[in-house]
Amino acid sequence: MQAGTIVPAADSMIVVNSEQTEWSRGKTVSDVIKEKNYIFPLLIVRINGKLIPRDEYDSSVVPDEATVDIIHLMSGG
Amino acid sequence: MTEIEMITITIDGRSIPVKRDSTILEAALENNIFIPALCHSELVEPYAACRLCIVEVDDGRRAKLVTSCNYPVRKPVTVYTSSDKVLRNRTITLEMMLSRWPNVQIIKDLAKFVRIEKPRYKHPAVDLNPNACILCGLCMRICEQGIWENIINFTNRGAVRAVRMPYDSDQPHCIGCGACAEICPTGAITMVDDPNQPFDADMVRRAGMRITEEMIKFDEEQCDMRGVGTAHLVEIMDAYDLLPVMNYRYGKHADTPKISSDVLRTFFTKGKPDGCWLGCTMACAKAVEDFQLSTGPYKGEKVLVDGPEYETLGGSANMGIFDPRFVIEYNFYCDTYGLDTISFATGVSFVMECYEAGVLDKEKTGGLEIPFGARDAALELLHQIGRGEGFGLIAGKGIRYMKKYFVENFGADPDFVFDIGMEAKGMEYSEYVTKESLAQQGGYGIALKGAQHDEAWLIFMDMVNKQIPTFADKAEALHYFPMWRTWFGLCGLCKLPWNDVEPADNAETDEPAKVPGHVQGYCEFFEGVTGKPQTMDSLISMSEKVYNFQRVFNLKMGFGKREHDAIPYRSAGPVTVTEYESRQDRYDAQLSEEVGIDPSGMSSEEKVTAMRKYREAQYEQLLDAVYKRRGWTNDGVPTLDKLQELGIDFPDVIELVKKHGG
Numbered sequence: 136m137q138a139g140t141i142v143p144a145a146d147s148m149i150v151v152n153s154e155q156t157e158w159s160r161g162k163t164v165s166d167v168i169k170e171k172n173y174i175f176p177l178l179i180v181r182i183n184g185k186l187i188p189r190d191e192y193d194s195s196v197v198p199d200e201a202t203v204d205i206i207h208l209m210s211g212g
Numbered sequence: 213m214t215e216i217e218m219i220t221i222t223i224d225g226r227s228i229p230v231k232r233d234s235t236i237l238e239a240a241l242e243n244n245i246f247i248p249a250l251c252h253s254e255l256v257e258p259y260a261a262c263r264l265c266i267v268e269v270d271d272g273r274r275a276k277l278v279t280s281c282n283y284p285v286r287k288p289v290t291v292y293t294s295s296d297k298v299l300r301n302r303t304i305t306l307e308m309m310l311s312r313w314p315n316v317q318i319i320k321d322l323a324k325f326v327r328i329e330k331p332r333y334k335h336p337a338v339d340l341n342p343n344a345c346i347l348c349g350l351c352m353r354i355c356e357q358g359i360w361e362n363i364i365n366f367t368n369r370g371a372v373r374a375v376r377m378p379y380d381s382d383q384p385h386c387i388g389c390g391a392c393a394e395i396c397p398t399g400a401i402t403m404v405d406d407p408n409q410p411f412d413a414d415m416v417r418r419a420g421m422r423i424t425e426e427m428i429k430f431d432e433e434q435c436d437m438r439g440v441g442t443a444h445l446v447e448i449m450d451a452y453d454l455l456p457v458m459n460y461r462y463g464k465h466a467d468t469p470k471i472s473s474d475v476l477r478t479f480f481t482k483g484k485p486d487g488c489w490l491g492c493t494m495a496c497a498k499a500v501e502d503f504q505l506s507t508g509p510y511k512g513e514k515v516l517v518d519g520p521e522y523e524t525l526g527g528s529a530n531m532g533i534f535d536p537r538f539v540i541e542y543n544f545y546c547d548t549y550g551l552d553t554i555s556f557a558t559g560v561s562f563v564m565e566c567y568e569a570g571v572l573d574k575e576k577t578g579g580l581e582i583p584f585g586a587r588d589a590a591l592e593l594l595h596q597i598g599r600g601e602g603f604g605l606i607a608g609k610g611i612r613y614m615k616k617y618f619v620e621n622f623g624a625d626p627d628f629v630f631d632i633g634m635e636a637k638g639m640e641y642s643e644y645v646t647k648e649s650l651a652q653q654g655g656y657g658i659a660l661k662g663a664q665h666d667e668a669w670l671i672f673m674d675m676v677n678k679q680i681p682t683f684a685d686k687a688e689a690l691h692y693f694p695m696w697r698t699w700f701g702l703c704g705l706c707k708l709p710w711n712d713v714e715p716a717d718n719a720e721t722d723e724p725a726k727v728p729g730h731v732q733g734y735c736e737f738f739e740g741v742t743g744k745p746q747t748m749d750s751l752i753s754m755s756e757k758v759y760n761f762q763r764v765f766n767l768k769m770g771f772g773k774r775e776h777d778a779i780p781y782r783s784a785g786p787v788t789v790t791e792y793e794s795r796q797d798r799y800d801a802q803l804s805e806e807v808g809i810d811p812s813g814m815s816s817e818e819k820v821t822a823m824r825k826y827r828e829a830q831y832e833q834l835l836d837a838v839y840k841r842r843g844w845t846n847d848g849v850p851t852l853d854k855l856q857e858l859g860i861d862f863p864d865v866i867e868l869v870k871k872h873g874g
C-alpha cells in the first residue's frame with residue numbers, strides 16, 4: 136500500500152492513488168470516486184491508512200491533506 | 213452511488229433506521245433483535261411457511277399480526293416482537309410443531325425458548341425422526357433460486373406433504389452440489405453418493421458452498437457475473453481508457469454504450485446457467501437464444517450463441533464496430549469455424565489499420581474494402597477464413613504470418629507492421645490496452661503461451677492503484693500471479709470464482725488483491741480431494757515447478773529466451789503522431805515528470821521518439837527484474853540452481869539449459 140510515500144503538495148490538496156487531487160470542504164469518499172470516474176465495483180478505500188467500509192462512502196468526509204488509497208481489485212478472465 | 217431511502221421504525225421501543233423495502237426480520241437481525249424464524253435464510257426469497265416470525269405491527273391506524281420475514285418496511289411503523297398476542301400465537305404454532313416433530317433439535321430448542329415443556333396436543337402424523345423434514349421449503353428454494361436447478365419440490369398435501377425429486381426418482385439432473393443439504397435446518401437431506409470418491413467430500417462441498425453463498429449474496433452488487441458475465445467489463449474498461457479501440461490505438465470510444473453490458477443483457481437468456489460447468493453458481497458463460505443470422509452458410513436461421521463475453525466485445529471495439537448484433541454473429545461464426553474470437557478480432561484490427569495506412573488496398577484484399585468499422589467486410593473476411601479462400605487464406609494464418617507476408621509481397625514498411633501487429637510469440641493480444649501499465653506489458657510479453665492476460669492481469673494494481681511502483685514490486689507481482697494462475701490450469705479449475713466475487717471480509721485482509729479467503733478455500737478443495745493439506749505457498753510451489761518446466765519446453769521449441777519476450781511497440785506506447793496527440797496532456801506530463809525532458813518546443817514526432825526510447829528501456833529493465841525474481845539468467849533461461857531447487861533437474865533438461873547459458 137502506498138499510504139505516506141507521496142504527500143499532498145499544498146493546502147487544500149489530497150493524494151488519491153499517488154495523484155495530487157484538489158480537496159474541498161465536505162468532500163466525501165463517494166465524491167472522490169465519482170470525480171475520478173472509478174466505476175469498477177470491487178474497491179477498497181483507505182483514508183490515511185484507515186479502512187472505510189463500503190456503506191460509509193457517502194458519509195465519510197475526506198480531511199484536507201489526506202492520503203486516500205482507492206484500491207481496485209481484479210476481475211475478468 | 214444511488215441514494216438509499218431510509219425509514220425509521222420502532223422495534224420493541226428502539227428507534228431503528230431501515231432501508232426502504234427491507235423486511236422487518238432483516239432490520240431486527242441487523243440490530244441484534246432476536247425473532248425466531250425457521251423458514252428464513254438470506255440466501256433465498258421469503259416463503260412465510262413456518263409463521264414463527266410473526267410480530268405485531270402498528271401503522272398508527274391499526275395493529276395487526278404479520279410474518280416479519282416477508283413484511284417490507286415502507287413507512288414508519290411500530291413493531292412488537294413479543295406482545296401477548298404474538299407470544300400466544302407463536303406458542304401455539306410451536307406446540308403444533310413440537311407435537312408433530314418432537315425429536316427435531318431446532319424445534320426443541322425454539323420450544324424451550326418460549327417455555328413449552330411438552331405439547332398439549334397429540335399430532336395424528338407424529339414423526340419421531342430427529343432429522344424429520346419440517347417443510348420449511350429452504351432446500352427447494354435454494355435449488356431453484358440459488359443454484360438455478362429446480363430439481364426438488366414439495367409433493368402431496370397435508371400429513372403426507374414431503375420434499376421429493378420428480379417422480380420420486382434418483383434425478384439424473386441433480387448436480388450434487390449439496391446446497392439443499394447444507395441449508396436444511398434438520399439434517400433431513402444428506403448427500404449419499406460421491407462417485408468421484410474424494411478424500412473428504414464434505415470439505416470440498418463446504419469450500420464450494422462458501423462461493424455459492426457469496427455469489428447469491430454479493431454478486432449483483434459486485435460484478436453481476438450471473439446477470440451478464442464478463443460483459444460488465446466493457447463499460448469499465450472504457451471508463452479507464454483500457455478498452456482497445458481501432459487496433460489498440462485508443463482506450464475508449466463514444467459508441468461504447470452501444471455494446472455495453474446493459475445492451476447485451478437484453479439479448480442474454482436469463483436465470484439459467486449455460487452449462488459451462490454444472491453447479492457453478494457464478495454461471496458467467498452467457499448465451500443468446502434464437503438469434504437470427506444475417507450472413508454466411510446459416511443466413512436466416514435462428515441459432516443459439518454461446519457468449520459473447522468481454523473479450524469478444526472488446527475485440528469488436530478494436531475493429532471499430534459498435535453493433536451488438538455484429539458481435540453476436542461473429543461470436544457464432546468463430547465458434548462454428550473453430551476460430552478464437554480474440555485472434556480473429558485482433559487480427560482483423562491489424563488488417564483494418566493496414567488498410568487505412570495503405571499497406572493494403574482492394575486489389576490486395578481481393579476486393580474487400582475493410583477500414584475500421586467495416587462490419588460487412590469483417591464478416592465476409594470471417595467467412596473467407598472459414599472457407600479457406602481468398603484473402604481469408606492469408607488473414608486466417610494470424611498476425612505473425614501477415615506481417616511477414618505484407619512485407620515480402622506488398623512492400624509494407626517492416627517497422628510499421630511490426631509496431632502495430634499485436635502479437636507475441638505468434639499469438640494475438642487479448643483485449644486490453646497496456647500502454648500505461650509497464651507491469652501488464654510484461655504480463656503479455658513474458659507469458660509462456662503468447663500475448664495472453666491469463667497469467668497476470670495487473671493493470672489496476674499498476675496503473676490505477678499505483679501499488680507496484682518499483683521494478684522489484686512489478687517483478688514480484690509478475691512472479692506471484694502467473695504462478696498462482698498457473699495453479700488453476702494444473703488442477704483443471706476455472707480461475708473466475710477466485711476473484712470475480714469478493715468475500716465480505718476481503719478488504720480487512722493483508723493482501724486483498726490475492727483474495728486470501730478464496731486461496732484458503734482452494735487449499736481446502738485440494739485437501740478435500742487428495743487428503744493432502746496445503747498452504748498458499750505450497751500451491752505456488754506446485755506451479756513453479758510446472759511453470760519453469762514449461763519455460764524449458766519453450767526453450768526447446770525455440771521460444772524461451774529474452775528475444776521471444778519482446779512486444780510490439782503499440783502495446784508499450786503511442787506509435788503514431790495521431791495516437792500521441794490524442795493523449796497529448798498525459799504524454800507531455802510524463803515526458804517532463806518521468807523522463808525528465810521538457811516537451812515544450814518539441815514536435816510531435818520528436819516527442820513520439822523520445823517517449824519510445826524511454827519506454828523501450830523501461831521494458832528491458834522490467835525483464836531484468838522479472839528474470840532475476842524468477843531465478844532465470846538475464847537471457848530468460850532458468851538457471852541450474854533454480855532447476856535443482858525445484859527438483860526438475862533431469863539430465864536432458866540440464867543439457868538443454870546449459871546449451872543456452874542457464
Ligand code: SF4
Nearest residue numbers: 355386387389390392
Ligand atoms: S444437490 Fe443441488 S441440484 Fe441437487 S437437489 Fe440439492 S440443491 Fe438441487
Ligand code: SF4
Nearest residue numbers: 345346348349351396
Ligand atoms: S428437507 Fe430440510 S430444508 Fe427441505 S423442507 Fe424439509 S426441513 Fe426444510
Ligand code: FES
Nearest residue numbers: 260262263265281
Ligand atoms: S421465517 Fe417467517 S414464516 Fe418462517
